[in-house]
Amino acid sequence: MHSDNRITIPIGPQHPSLDEPGRFDITLEGEKVVNAVIGVGYNHRGLEKTCESKTYVQNLYIIERVCGICSHAHGTAFCMAIEQLAGVTIPKRAEYIRAVVAELERLHSHLLWLGVACHEIGFDTMFMYTWRNREKVLDILADLGGNRVNYGVNTIGGVRRDIDADMVETIRKALDALEEETKHYVEIAYTETTLISRLKGVGVLSHEDAIRYGAVGPVARAAGIAHDVRVDEPYGAYKEIPVKVITDTHADVYGRTVVRILEMQESINIIRFCLDNLPDGPLSVRVPRRIPAGETIIRVEAPRGENIHYLRSNGSDIPDRVRVRAPTEANWHGMKHMLEGGYLADVPITIAAIDPCYSCTDRAIVVKSGAKTDCYDWRGLRQYGIDWYKKRGIDVTALKV
Amino acid sequence: MISFLKMLLAAFIFPGFLFLSVYSLVLDFIDRKLYARMQNRVGPPWYQPVADFFKLIGKKTLIPVEANKMMFRIMPLVSLAAVAAAFLYVPVLGQDAVFSFDGDLIIVLYFLTVPPIAAFLAGWYSRGVYATIGATRILTQLFVYEVPLFISLLAPTLIAGTWSISELTAFYAAHPLYALINLPAAFAALISFQCKLERAPFDTPEAETEIVSGALVEYGGRLLAFFKMAHSCELVLVISLFSAVFLPFMTGYVFADFLLYIVKTLVILLLLTLMRVSMARLKINNVVSFCWKVLAPVALFQVVLNLVIRGSLQI
Numbered sequence: 017m018h019s020d021n022r023i024t025i026p027i028g029p030q031h032p033s034l035d036e037p038g039r040f041d042i043t044l045e046g047e048k049v050v051n052a053v054i055g056v057g058y059n060h061r062g063l064e065k066t067c068e069s070k071t072y073v074q075n076l077y078i079i080e081r082v083c084g085i086c087s088h089a090h091g092t093a094f095c096m097a098i099e100q101l102a103g104v105t106i107p108k109r110a111e112y113i114r115a116v117v118a119e120l121e122r123l124h125s126h127l128l129w130l131g132v133a134c135h136e137i138g139f140d141t142m143f144m145y146t147w148r149n150r151e152k153v154l155d156i157l158a159d160l161g162g163n164r165v166n167y168g169v170n171t172i173g174g175v176r177r178d179i180d181a182d183m184v185e186t187i188r189k190a191l192d193a194l195e196e197e198t199k200h201y202v203e204i205a206y207t208e209t210t211l212i213s214r215l216k217g218v219g220v221l222s223h224e225d226a227i228r229y230g231a232v233g234p235v236a237r238a239a240g241i242a243h244d245v246r247v248d249e250p251y252g253a254y255k256e257i258p259v260k261v262i263t264d265t266h267a268d269v270y271g272r273t274v275v276r277i278l279e280m281q282e283s284i285n286i287i288r289f290c291l292d293n294l295p296d297g298p299l300s301v302r303v304p305r306r307i308p309a310g311e312t313i314i315r316v317e318a319p320r321g322e323n324i325h326y327l328r329s330n331g332s333d334i335p336d337r338v339r340v341r342a343p344t345e346a347n348w349h350g351m352k353h354m355l356e357g358g359y360l361a362d363v364p365i366t367i368a369a370i371d372p373c374y375s376c377t378d379r380a381i382v383v384k385s386g387a388k389t390d391c392y393d394w395r396g397l398r399q400y401g402i403d404w405y406k407k408r409g410i411d412v413t414a415l416k417v
Numbered sequence: 418m419i420s421f422l423k424m425l426l427a428a429f430i431f432p433g434f435l436f437l438s439v440y441s442l443v444l445d446f447i448d449r450k451l452y453a454r455m456q457n458r459v460g461p462p463w464y465q466p467v468a469d470f471f472k473l474i475g476k477k478t479l480i481p482v483e484a485n486k487m488m489f490r491i492m493p494l495v496s497l498a499a500v501a502a503a504f505l506y507v508p509v510l511g512q513d514a515v516f517s518f519d520g521d522l523i524i525v526l527y528f529l530t531v532p533p534i535a536a537f538l539a540g541w542y543s544r545g546v547y548a549t550i551g552a553t554r555i556l557t558q559l560f561v562y563e564v565p566l567f568i569s570l571l572a573p574t575l576i577a578g579t580w581s582i583s584e585l586t587a588f589y590a591a592h593p594l595y596a597l598i599n600l601p602a603a604f605a606a607l608i609s610f611q612c613k614l615e616r617a618p619f620d621t622p623e624a625e626t627e628i629v630s631g632a633l634v635e636y637g638g639r640l641l642a643f644f645k646m647a648h649s650c651e652l653v654l655v656i657s658l659f660s661a662v663f664l665p666f667m668t669g670y671v672f673a674d675f676l677l678y679i680v681k682t683l684v685i686l687l688l689l690t691l692m693r694v695s696m697a698r699l700k701i702n703n704v705v706s707f708c709w710k711v712l713a714p715v716a717l718f719q720v721v722l723n724l725v726i727r728g729s730l731q732i
Contacts (some may be wrong), residue, residue, distance in 0.1 A: 025546045025628075033626035044550075047701060118480040137618055138698025144456040210618055210697040360550070364626040377671045 021045060025360075029058050033136055033364035036374040040367065044360055052355035052363075056348070067338040071284035072172060074191035075335065079325075080166050082340055083376040085128065088114075088121045089318035090340065091170040093325035096251060097314045098172050101307050101329050108253075108295040110174035112326045115253035116187075116290045117160065117169050118318065119283040121402060123194070124153040124318035126276045126283075129371045130201065136364040137214040148277055149197050152190045161187065174300025184291050191284050196281045205270075205277055209220070215270035219354040219366035222267050233321020234341050235370050238271030245317040249410055256287055269362075269369040303353065305333045318343055320371045342376035424515070424610055429507035432509035434501050441649040442466045444656070447683065448690055452703035466649070470642055478638035485542040492539035493636075499531030500650045507657045508586050511674045512667060517583040522574065525582065525658060526567055529613065532651050533559045536622075539644070540632025551631025554622040554701055558612060561705045564621075565712035568720060574661055575723040582661055584592045591663035598726060602719035603663040605712045607685070609657045610691055612708065614648075618696035621704055641695045656689075690704035 023044050029037040039055035063082060069076045080087045080093040092114055093290050099106060127150040134142035154164045161167025161177055179187075206209065221231060228237035236243050244255045244261045262278045264271040294411050311328040321343030328337040347370040392400060405412045427433055445466040454459025478487050506521040508514045514521070533555050540552030574580055576595055577588040589596045612619040621632035633644055659679040667674050699707065 023546060023549070032629055047550075138620060138624060139696070140617075141456050142697075143695045144458060201595070208697075210699060214683065214697050214700065277610055280573070282516060359629055359700060359702070360622070361624065361698075 022050065022333060025369075027363060028055075033367070035132065036372075038372070038374045040355070040363065042360065042363055047359050047365065048130050049355055049358050049360060054348070054350050054351055055133045056374060057378055059374060060380055062380070063362065064338050064340065064379065067335060071305070072335060073305075075338065076170065076172065077168075079338075079340070080168060080170070083318075083342060083373050084165050085373065086121060086318040086323070086342075086376075087166045089323050090119050090325070090342075091168075092118065092252075093316040093323055094210065094327070094338075095170045095172055096237070096316070097312050097325050097327035098165055098301065098307055099127070100312050100314065101310050102303050103171055104301055104303050106252075106301060106365040107299065108132045108210070109297045110299055113175045113299070114170065115257060116179065116287055117157070119290070120157055120160075121278055122151055122319040123287075124150050124157065124285045125371070126280050127153065129276060130273070130320075131370075133269075133365060133368050134211075136368045137211070139211060139214075142211075146201075149194060152194060153389045156187055157221050159183065160170050171300055173303035174298070176299070178299055179291075179294065187287065187291060193285060195281070197282050198284070201277050201282070204332045205274055206229050212270065214224075214365065215273055216266070216268060218269045218358060218362045220268045221333040221354050221368050223272045224266070225350060225353060229353065230346050231370075232273045233309055233318070233323075233348050233371075234272050235321065235350070237262060237269040237348050238275045240265045243322075243391040245315045245322050248412075249315055249405075251314075251316065253290065256293075257286055259286065269365055271341060274383065288292070306331060307333070307335075311337075316327070320344060320373065321346060322409065323330075325388075340376075342373055344370065344373045344377045347372070348377065359372045394397045427515045428505060429509060431544050433505060433515060436509070437501060437504050437650050437653055438646065440655045441646065442470070444653055444682070445649040446685055446688060448652070450691045451687065452694060455690070464720055470646065473637075473642035473645065474639050476638040478640055481545065481635050483544040484635065485544075488716040489635075490640065492535045492542075493640045493647060494531045496535035496647035497643055497650065499528045499535070500647055500654050503528030504650070504657070506582055506656050507654065508583050508656060508661050509675070509678055510618075511671045512583060512587045512590055512665075513584045518568045519584070520580045522570065522580050522582050522585065529651075529654070529658075530559070530563065532647055532678050533613065535647075536644070537634070539581040540634075543632075543635035545635050547628040547634045548629075548632050549699065550628050551622050554628075555597050555615075555632055555681065558615070558619065558622055558704055561708035562609045562612040562712070565605050565708055566613065566712070568716035569605040569609065570658075572602045572660060572716065572719040573599045575720065575727055586665040586667075590667040593666055597665065598723065599663055599719065602716050602721070603659075605715040605719070606663065607688060609708070609712060610659060611689055612704070614652060614655060614689075616689065616695045617698045620698055621701045622644075624698055639705055650687075656685045659685055679698055685701070689724055698726075 025042050025044060027040040027042055028034050029039050037058040042049055042054040043051035067078055070078065076091065076094065080091040081364055082090045127146045130145040131146035131150070134146065157165050157167050160179065160183065161169045169177050178289060221229070221235060221239055223239045223241065226236050226241055231239065232243065240263050242261045242263050244259065246259045247261050260282055262275050262282060264275050266274070307329040309329055309331040310327070314325045316323045323343055324341040326339035327335055330336040351367070351370065358366060402412055429435060446461065446463055449465065450460040482487055503525045505515040506517060506525050537552045537555045540548040540555065574585060575583045576598065579585055579588065615622050633641065636644060660678065664681050667676070668677060
């Protein structure tokens with residue numbers, strides 16, 4: 017363990033600061049981190065392979081359980097992929113209900129994150145308060161879907177649950193209370209000295225580095241990258257909902273905290289907009305059991321960032337290939353960079369700041385030699401992407417990074 | 418013979434060791450309950466500290482193979498003994514401590530240094546990585562809060578003209594207004610005590626989310642129970658010392674003074690708990706700069722102030 021004056025300490029696979037097993041071998045010189053080795057792969061569940069042996073409807077339940085927190089985002093992406101391949105348009109009301117649940121999920125995910133982050137820096141009081149408030153959101157979600165985390169609101173071709181007038185009132189009341197609380201959090205984030213001293217300048221991932229490592233979600237937005245799928249490539253009800261992209265220029269854990277707290281306020285606004293403009297109509301449309309052959313990629317903005325689902329169908333009722341890329345997978349790459357040069361005390365909060373979801377991320381890939389593949393070089397792939405979006409009326413080259 | 422028995426009674430029963438252990442359980446419970454209520458939680462029932470103690474006592478004690486067995490076993494007792502011994506010099510019942518002589522304040526301060534050193538040695542000799550880092554953090558923290566703590570506790574003696582805690586209390590009880598002069602030192606001492614007790618925001622040495630639980634990570638069972646007991650006794654000692662030096666207000670009746678002592682300790686505990694609730698854990702470098710840049714100057718200011726006052730009042 018000891019060599020010169022360096023010491024390597026293992027954080028994980030079992031450690032109080034980790035919510036799921038993952039391994040970080042931190043080499044210290046005094047209290048300073050000089051090297052960080054990140055090991056993931058303790059949570060491989062083989063869910064993509066499982067999806068290839070079950071029908072689309074059965075897969076809905078597997079996909080919803082990819083992540084315990086952003087279960088709705090994964091479910092939405094998967095349903096949207098199927099609906100796109102089947103060529104059906106879901107009713108407006110279903111789109112709005114999906115958006116309401118998605119934003120409620122963002123609220124509860126960010127509240128959860130805020131609590132965990134405060135616990136990591138030893139501010140347990142804030143942890144207790146945020147989790148108490150998170151219960152309000154979970155109560156709504158339980159009312160709405162019947163479950164606290166896997167609500168099962170999505171179905172192929174629409175949603176399974178309706179929001180009636182009583183429900184609208186309940187949600188509004190809870191939102192009013194939550195808005196007051198978030199104002200309080202904003203105040204704490206801007207004024208509490210010990211909190212700021214623990215978060216500022218920690219786990220810096222600059223604007224350039226965020227682009228280089230391909231960071232997504234609040235991590236990217238905290239570095240000043242105005243990247244949000246809800247705005248860049250609007251889907252479902254977001255084509256009509258005005259979404260303000262929250263960015264920050266701190267590029268550190270403090271920036272990520274501020275972005276998440278302000279995003280909670282934005283989510284409350286979005287839910288209010290949805291409830292005000294909830295269209296009438298049916299909840300779902302019929303989708304055939306067999307999905308026409310084809311392939312598609314769907315992007316959805318999960319609370320943790322951009323969520324990518326790839327689906328290939330061969331015309332049967334079982335998918336040919338399902339690929340899920342959770343946002344954590346994109347944010348892992350910058351982790352080593354964020355940890356090195358910091359202090360040991362900053363390691364837990366730096367890891368927590370990307371809101372990692374280990375089990376959403378772990379995949380095993382078998383590369384078969386001799387199989388026929390199409391090969392793109394980087395330039396070709398980029399051009400293919402630009403053309404693909406142009407056909408759908410989105411000019412990605414115009415997006416500001 | 419009778420006086421010897423009386424002394425034994427005072428040293429071991431009241432206000433000595435037995436009172437110290439019982440009151441430490443009471444304060445431990447009140448601390449946890451306050452902490453919980455301020456966090457919008459229910460908190461533990463009144464017997465929780467007792468239950469925790471006996472549960473730990475009943476558990477198997479595991480000693481790491483690489484650890485130094487003697488040091489590993491002996492350190493919890495050293496810690497507890499130092500605290501229990503120091504408590505005898507602090508007035509609880511009225512103005513007089515069980516033992517007192519001119520200079521016992523210094524003795525108590527030295528005894529107060531023993532628990533962190535014992536925790537450091539315990540961590541160092543248990544040879545784990547987390548324990549080693551926790552141990553070095555304890556030592557780093559000890560070096561930075563010890564100076565402001567010593568200065569701020571010795572500053573009031575400049576006016577009282579004695580180094581005995583009992584006489585110090587008696588002096589300020591006779592001249593209660595003088596006690597108000599020592600407010601800056603009281604501020605510095607209170608924060609240094611929080612630092613000594615390793616409570617948030619100064620719980621860096623046992624930072625759970627970073628180094629699991631610091632120096633005592635390898636401890637379990639009976640040995641951990643004694644460490645925990647020593648820690649909560651240290652809380653009582655520190656609070657009693659603070660109330661003796663900085664809140665020496667007395668009524669003159671022994672029973673009323675004892676009630677006043679209880680009230681004073683509860684108020685101080687409330688302040689310490691408030692501090693613990695409202696702040697995030699500091700990093701070790703922030704602790705160092707805070708103690709040197711804020712606490713030490715405040716304590717030194719008090720020394721200068723007290724010297725000037727002493728000179729002008731011709732005490």
